[in-house]
Amino acid sequence: MNSLETAPVADPDQELTDIERIAEEIDKRRIDPASFKGVEGFTDAEIEADLAYCENAHEKFTTATSDQHETSQREKGVTAEYAFRTAIERCGWIAPEVEVLIPSRYDDYTNGVDAILQIPVENEASKFVGLALDFGPGKGVAEKIATIFAKLDVGETAHVKYFDSDETGKRKDVPVPRLVVGGDDRTQRRLADYTMEILSGSKIQDEIAEEIRDDPFRHVFFGEMILELEVFCRRLKLTIEFSRRDKKKEIEAKATEALRIHEEALRTIEALASDAQITKADMVQHIRFDAFATELLKALY
Numbered sequence: 679m680n681s682l683e684t685a686p687v688a689d690p691d692q693e694l695t696d697i698e699r700i701a702e703e704i705d706k707r708r709i710d711p712a713s714f715k716g717v718e719g720f721t722d723a724e725i726e727a728d729l730a731y732c733e734n735a736h737e738k739f740t741t742a743t744s745d746q747h748e749t750s751q752r753e754k755g756v757t758a759e760y761a762f763r764t765a766i767e768r769c770g771w772i773a774p775e776v777e778v779l780i781p782s783r784y785d786d787y788t789n790g791v792d793a794i795l796q797i798p799v800e801n802e803a804s805k806f807v808g809l810a811l812d813f814g815p816g817k818g819v820a821e822k823i824a825t826i827f828a829k830l831d832v833g834e835t836a837h838v839k840y841f842d843s844d845e846t847g848k849r850k851d852v853p854v855p856r857l858v859v860g861g862d863d864r865t866q867r868r869l870a871d872y873t874m875e876i877l878s879g880s881k882i883q884d885e886i887a888e889e890i891r892d893d894p895f896r897h898v899f900f901g902e903m904i905l906e907l908e909v910f911c912r913r914l915k916l917t918i919e920f921s922r923r924d925k926k927k928e929i930e931a932k933a934t935e936a937l938r939i940h941e942e943a944l945r946t947i948e949a950l951a952s953d954a955q956i957t958k959a960d961m962v963q964h965i966r967f968d969a970f971a972t973e974l975l976k977a978l979y
Contacts, residue, residue, distance in 0.1 A: 835940070
């Protein structure tokens, strides 16, 4: 199978088992708010309240997706997300040694974060650049971008409340640019096929890793991240300009820090795209043929 072909449909019983295996792996890797008890900045009561909120939100989400079509769409999204993480973490889609953190359910539900990328950088005091990824479905992308815009317009950066990595330890409210990324139905089916091949062991791991690494959606992925960061930086510059004009010093200060964070992320992703020999022309060419990416562009502009 080359990277543009669709694998045979998996046996329904096996697919259900695979979905459960993916969900189990995600839950094992999730950042656990309960482990933050005793950490500076957190109270036990606050953590317990967040855990209760997550339990209720998860129950509502599960009930809302009990319809067969909704369940099918959710499972397709889960397998595509798994392939995204595999491509980033194991196949070097962005760069070697990029760590993918699975956020707490709290940050998933309240901050729209499906994964946190921790990208090592050289000659930076912070030692890494963080990105919060929201693997968007085919619908709702405009609303998600509008939510991000609303925060940027008052100088706010997206944040992860429960942040934990070997690099930083446990921290509270870490600011990270939030990016909406994803592919259209054709891309999601292809990524889901990769996932099924990985889980079933139907191909040699090196072979499937090479297919994922060479998949054309890698160009789209870089393009989505860079275009969003460019637009967000311009938006923040306008926020700084208007807040300075209106003498809103608090918003100006927040927007200035937010711009620093977003510009650092933009420089990092642009450099990594250059290292991967992926040009702006490559990105634009591939984005044109992905329905999700074109919807994302409409929302940005």
